Amino acid sequence: MSEHVDMGAFIAGYLAEADEHLGAANKNLGVVEAAVTKDEASPRAVRELYRSLHTIKGLSAMVGVDPIVELSHVMEAVLREADRAGGRLDRPGLDAIANGLCEIDQRVRALAAGSPVRPPPPAVLDALAALERARVEPRESGLRPTVAAAEVWARLSASERAQLVQGVSGGLRAVTVTFSPTSERVAQGLNITAVQERVQRVGEIVKVVPRTARADQGAGALEFVLVLLTKASDGDLVEAAGGEGSAVAPVFVEEERAPAQPAEGDGDLEAQAGQAASPHESVVRVPIARLDDALEKLATVVITRFRLERATADLGARGVDVRALAEILAESGRQIRDLRAAIMRTRLVSVAELLERVPLIVRGLARTAQKLVRVEIDTGKAELDKAVAERVFPAIVHLVRNAVDHAIEPIEERRAAGKPIEGTVRVTCFERENSGLELSISDDGRGVDRAAVAAKAGRPVPESDKALLALLVSPGFSTLDAATTTSGRGMGLDIVKRATVDDLGGELSLFTRPGAGTTFTLRVPLSITIVDAFSLTCGPHRFVVPVSVVDELIEIDPARLVRGPAPARACTAAPAFMLEHRGAAVPLLPLEAVLGLAPTHEPGRRAILVRRDAEVVAFAVDRLLGQHEVVVRPLGDPLVKVVGISGSTDLGDGVPTLVLDLGALGARLAHPMEAAA
Numbered sequence: 131m132s133e134h135v136d137m138g139a140f141i142a143g144y145l146a147e148a149d150e151h152l153g154a155a156n157k158n159l160g161v162v163e164a165a166v167t168k169d170e171a172s173p174r175a176v177r178e179l180y181r182s183l184h185t186i187k188g189l190s191a192m193v194g195v196d197p198i199v200e201l202s203h204v205m206e207a208v209l210r211e212a213d214r215a216g217g218r219l220d221r222p223g224l225d226a227i228a229n230g231l232c233e234i235d236q237r238v239r240a241l242a243a244g245s246p247v248r249p250p251p252p253a254v255l256d257a258l259a260a261l262e263r264a265r266v267e268p269r270e271s272g273l274r275p276t277v278a279a280a281e282v283w284a285r286l287s288a289s290e291r292a293q294l295v296q297g298v299s300g301g302l303r304a305v306t307v308t309f310s311p312t313s314e315r316v317a318q319g320l321n322i323t324a325v326q327e328r329v330q331r332v333g334e335i336v337k338v339v340p341r342t343a344r345a346d347q348g349a350g351a352l353e354f355v356l357v358l359l360t361k362a363s364d365g366d367l368v369e370a371a372g373g374e375g376s377a378v379a380p381v382f383v384e385e386e387r388a389p390a391q392p393a394e395g396d397g398d399l400e401a402q403a404g405q406a407a408s409p410h411e412s413v414v415r416v417p418i419a420r421l422d423d424a425l426e427k428l429a430t431v432v433i434t435r436f437r438l439e440r441a442t443a444d445l446g447a448r449g450v451d452v453r454a455l456a457e458i459l460a461e462s463g464r465q466i467r468d469l470r471a472a473i474m475r476t477r478l479v480s481v482a483e484l485l486e487r488v489p490l491i492v493r494g495l496a497r498t499a500q501k502l503v504r505v506e507i508d509t510g511k512a513e514l515d516k517a518v519a520e521r522v523f524p525a526i527v528h529l530v531r532n533a534v535d536h537a538i539e540p541i542e543e544r545r546a547a548g549k550p551i552e553g554t555v556r557v558t559c560f561e562r563e564n565s566g567l568e569l570s571i572s573d574d575g576r577g578v579d580r581a582a583v584a585a586k587a588g589r590p591v592p593e594s595d596k597a598l599l600a601l602l603v604s605p606g607f608s609t610l611d612a613a614t615t616t617s618g619r620g621m622g623l624d625i626v627k628r629a630t631v632d633d634l635g636g637e638l639s640l641f642t643r644p645g646a647g648t649t650f651t652l653r654v655p656l657s658i659t660i661v662d663a664f665s666l667t668c669g670p671h672r673f674v675v676p677v678s679v680v681d682e683l684i685e686i687d688p689a690r691l692v693r694g695p696a697p698a699r700a701c702t703a704a705p706a707f708m709l710e711h712r713g714a715a716v717p718l719l720p721l722e723a724v725l726g727l728a729p730t731h732e733p734g735r736r737a738i739l740v741r742r743d744a745e746v747v748a749f750a751v752d753r754l755l756g757q758h759e760v761v762v763r764p765l766g767d768p769l770v771k772v773v774g775i776s777g778s779t780d781l782g783d784g785v786p787t788l789v790l791d792l793g794a795l796g797a798r799l800a801h802p803m804e805a806a807a
Contacts, residue, residue, distance in 0.1 A: 141193060141241065144189055144190075144192070144193045144195075145238065145241065145242050147185075147189055148186055148189060148190070148198075148238050149238065151182040151183075151185050151186050151189075152182070152186070152231070152234065152235055152238065152486075152487075153483055153486035153487065154178065154182045154486075155179055155182040155183060155186075155231055156231065156486045156487060156489055156490050157486055158175040158176075158178045158179040158182070159175075159179060159224075159227065159228060159231060159489070159490070160489050161175035162175045162176060162179065162219055162224060162227075163224055163228075165217075165219075166219060166220070166221055166224050170296075171216050171217040171218045171292050171296060172217050172218075172219075173213070173216060173217025173290065173292040173293040173296065174217070174293050174336075175217070176209055176212045176213055176217045176219060177213060177217070177287075177290075179209060179227070180206060180209040180210065180213060183202045183205050183206055183209065184202070184206060186198065186202050186234065187199050187202035187203060187206065190202065195237065195241060195247055197237055197247050197248065197249050197250050198234050198237050198238070198247070200249075200250055200255070201230050201233055201234050201237075201250045201254070201255070202230075202234065204230070204255055204258040204259055205226075205227055205230045205231075205258055207258070207259075208223055208226060208227060208258055208261045209227070211261075213287065216291070216292035217292050217293065222257075222261060223261050225257075226254075226257045226258050226261055227258075228490065228493050229254050229257070230254060230258060231490060232490055232493075232494055233250055233251065233254055235487070235490065273295060273298060273382040273383070274382065274383060275381055275382060275383075276379070276380055276381065276382065276383050278306075278379050279306055279379065279380070279381045279382075281341070282306060282339050282355050282357060282381075283381070285337075285339050286336075286337060286357070290336050290337055290357075293336055293359075294336060294357070294359065294381060294382075297334070297359035298359075298382060301361075302334075302359040302360060302361060303359065303360055303361065303380070304357075304358075304359055304380065304381040304382055305333075305357075305358060305360065305364075305367065305378055305379060305380055305381060306355050306356065306357055306358075306378070306379050306380075306381060307329060307355070307356045307358065307367050307368075307370075307371045307376060307377070307378050308353055308354070308355050308356075308371075308376060308377045308378075308379075309322060309325045309353065309354045309355075309356065309371050309372060309376055310353040310354075310375055310376070311352070311353075311354075312375070315372055320372045322338070322354050325354075325356070325370070325371050325372060326338065326356070328370040328371070329356055329358060329367070329370045329371060331370065332360055332362040332366055332367065332370050333358040333359060333360030333361075333362055333367070334358055334359045334360065335356055335357070335358045336357045336358055336359065337356075337357045338354055338355070338356050338357070339354070339355045339357065340352055340353075340354050340355075341353060341354075341355060356371070357381065364378040416476070418477075418516055421473070421476055421477050421516070424473055424476075425473055425474075425477070425660070428466075428469060428470060428473055428660070429660065429761035431466060431469075432466060432470075432660065432759055432760070432761055433761065433780050435459075435462060435463065435466060436758070436780070436781050438459065439459060442455050442456065442459060466759070467759065470660055470759065474515065474660070477515050477516050477517070478513035478514065478515060478516070478656075479513065479514060479515075479516050479519050480509075480511075480512075480513055481509040481512040481513060481514055481519075481559050481567070481569075482507070482509045482512075484514065484519050484523055485507050485509060485526070485557060488505060488507060488526070488527070488530055488557060489505050489507070491527060491530060491531070492505040492530060492534060492555060495530075495531060495534040495535065496534055496538075499534060499535060499538075499540075500540070500541075501534065501538055501539075501540060501541065501553060502541060502551055502552040502553065503534050503538055503552065503553045503554070503555060504552050504553070504554050504555070505530075505554075505555045505556075505557070506554060506555070506556040506557070507556075507557045507558075508556070508557070508558045508559075509557075509558070509559050510559070510560060512559050512560060512561050512567060513656075514567055514654075514656060515656055518567075518634060518654055518655065518656065521629050521633050521634055522569070522629060522630065522634065522652065522654055524625070524629060525625065525626040525629040525630055525652065526557070526569065526571065526652075528623070528625055528626055529571040529623075529626060529650050530555060530557070530571060532623070533555045533571060533572075533573040533575065533648070534553075534555060536575075537553075537573045537575030537576060537577070537578075537647065537648055538553035538555070538573055538574075538575040538576075539553065539575055539576050543576075547645065549574070553573065553574060553575060554573065554574045555571070555572070555573050556570075556571075556572045556573070557569070557570070557571050558570045558572075561656070566636070566653055566654060566655050566656060566678055567653070567654055567655075567656055568651060568652070568653050569651070569652040569653075569654070570649055570650070570651045570652075571649070571650045571652075572647060572648065572649035572650075573647050573648055573649075574646070574647040575647050575648065576644070576645060576647075577642045577643050577644040577645055577646055577647060577648055578598060578602070578640075578642040578648055579644070580592055580598055583598065583601055583602065584601065587601045587604060589601060595639070595640045595641055595642060596639075596640075598640060598642070599623075599638065599639065599640040602623045602640070603623045603624050603626070603627040603638070604624065605624045626638060626650070626652070630652045630653075630654060634654045634655060635655065635676075635679075635776045635791050635793070636652060636653050636654035636655065637651075637652070637653040637793065638650070638651070638652055638653075639651045639653075655676075655678055660759055660760070660761055660762070661676045661677070661678065661759070661760060661762055662676070662677040662678075662757060662758075662759055662760075663675060663676045663677060663757070663758060663759075663760045663779075663789070664677060664680065664683075664738075664754060664755075664756070664757055665754075665755040665756055665757075665758060665781060665787070666736075666738070666751045666752075666753060666754050666755060667751065667752050667753045667755065668720075668721050668722035668725075668727065668751050668752055669722050669727065669752065671722065671727055672755070672781075672785075672787055673721075673787065673788050673789075673790050674758075674760055674779055674781070674787050674788070674789045674790065675738060675789070675790050675792055676762075676776075676789065677757065679740055679791065679792055679793045680738055680739070680740065680792070681739045681740055681741040681746065682738075682739040683736065683737070683738060683739070683754065684711065684736070684737050684739065684748075685735065685736060685737075686709070686718075686735055686736060686737050686750060690709065690710045691707050691708070691709060691710075691718065692707065692708045692710075692715075693707060693708075707719075707750075709737065709748050711739070711746075711748070714746075716739065716746050716747070716748050717747050717748065718737060718748040718749075718750055719747065719748070719749055719750065720749075720750045721738075721749040721750060721751050721790075722751075722752075724749065724774075724795060725774070735750075735751075735752060735753070736750070736751050736752070736753065736754050737749065737750050737751070738751060738792060740792040740793055740795075747792075747795075749792055749795070758781070760779040760781070760789070761779055761780070762776070762777040762778075762779055762789050763777050763778050763779065774790060774791050774792070774795035775788050775789070775790060775791065776789050776790070776791040777789040
């Protein structure tokens with residue numbers, strides 16, 4: 131009697147694996163598209179794309195997601211033919227693969243949401259089937275393999291051969307490095323896996339070919355031939371392969387024309403896909419709930435340390451010698467900071483991986499809008515906390531969608547304006563010095579029409595980009611009269627503002643020029659859980675301010691103060707002063723009065739300067755208590771959400787301390803009318 135197996139238990143793992151391989155597939159699809167545009171081959175990208183789909187097909191078959199199995203199978207056939215052709219794919223093939231990936235992505239999302247997984251659209255299957263036998267022969271290279279490399283050459287697929295030829299044409303050396311494992315080398319930890327890792331640092335490994343070693347090395351002995359492209363010297367390669375006993379030899383010699391390459395059998399690519407090492411094989415997948423639990427426990431340790439610090443200070447005030455205890459406290463502080471950094475690193479996700487789906491989204495939107503749009507992504511090595519990434523990604527997608535739907539002009543309009551018919555959407559990001567990330571989404575489209583936006587909103591024409599943004603982020607605002615498949619439902623840029631500014635305490639800015647394009651810039655914190663912060667007092671009240679929002683701390687010199695104009699509407703109880711700082715007049719507002727805690731007639735002794743969109747506002751406080759690592763607890767109840775307060779924390783005495791968002795307060799006070807809008 132067979133036992134029923136509940137495949138639902140494997141769905142979570144399947145979704146994680148499928149998402150990773152879809153991300154890799156989208157990345158390699160972008161490489162293939164760039165090669166198709168230049169009429170070049172992309173053998174490695176085609177092969178990697180095939181491997182991703184092969185893995186997705188196998189995983190989907192295991193959990194019984196037949197529509198994805200069917201899609202992956204016909205897409206494999208197209209890529210198999212492209213691999214036989216040396217890594218060449220034409221435009222129809224590229225479009226068919228892109229459509230297939232989009233359909234797979236939709237079905238993975240449906241499975242994750244618990245929705246039914248629909249069968250593949252017949253039109254997509256028909257388009258892929260029609261391309262299955264399409265083949266483009268590789269171009270002749272003018273190179274031939276050496277006699278010594280002939281055995282290895284015969285074991286390479288057409289795409290691997292094309293990859294070597296392409297690399298040599300690009301100025302690299304195609305060489306073989308022979309590694310013979312011995313008992314002495316194995317004892318030193320030098321096996322083929324270690325050698326691959328070392329050689330990968332100095333070159334690009336195309337294939338590793340095992341073969342029987344020479345008779346003098348012992349009966350049945352194996353050696354490994356690493357075929358690679360590199361700029362490294364023979365000496366560096368020998369050292370990477372374990373030193374003496376390793377040999378380096380060229381793969382090619384030049385001749386007038388290259389010998390014809392026989393077509394490879396269907397089994398070759400299948401075998402490569404099955405043997406290919408996963409790019410995530412050294413990764414341990416951990417549910418985010420476990421990381422949250424570890425962070426929660428660290429937060430408890432941080433608060434306990436605050437309590438110990440306060441108790442030590444009390445003992446010192448009573449005359450007890452606490453020098454030894456103070457040293458232990460200082461050391462524990464460093465250790466907790468290191469532990470915090472280690473845990474936070476485990477929560478970081480690559481921004482490049484976060485944005486892997488963006489090209490596929492742009493391709494689908496452009497096809498629907500009948501426009502030509504190219505997407506460029508430049509993220510470097512930037513990383514972001516998982517919680518922040520999940521909140522900011524929908525905002526990025528919304529801005530990209532707007533760029534394609536609203537900003538990029540139709541082909542004829544771009545041609546009439548003297549622009550390239552293909553529009554460009556560019557996503558860039560870099561880490562800022564104050565532990566934040568800056569993301570920009572720009573386009574080379576028509577720009578934002580201020581008059582049209584003002585007319586639609588029933589407001590005066592905004593004179594600045596800041597005022598224009600205030601109109602665009604109004605809830606429910608849309609420039610379209612009727613909804614389309616992608617826009618016009620009243621779900622406007624207020625979503626972006628809510629995610630970036632309200633939820634994350636970040637900033638959103640706009641730069642636009644008619645006919646030249648638009649850039650939206652999002653500035654968000656790398657993490658929103660445990661942050662470095664200053665503690666301060668205003669009268670009897672104590673607050674915390676994240677270090678990331680503070681531009682400068684200064685002493686207030688009463689001689690350099692002048693009475694300012696009428697106070698801002700948002701803080702009528704607070705008399706406004708102007709502070710002379712670095713040759714400029716900076717508004718100085720008593721923080722206690724701004725928060726409506728008590729009327730204040732004179733500012734405090736210290737000032738916190740906050741820069742918001744290039745404008746500086748100073749907040750006067752009584753005392754700065756010090757800098758700490760604090761655990762920020764968000765205020766989830768909408769009834770207690772107030773502009774300028776981003777959460778609460780515990781400084782060790784059990785009394786909740788409010789965490790202030792002085793950036794938001796500064797923006798509201800500097801531009802009360804825009805904040806009201």
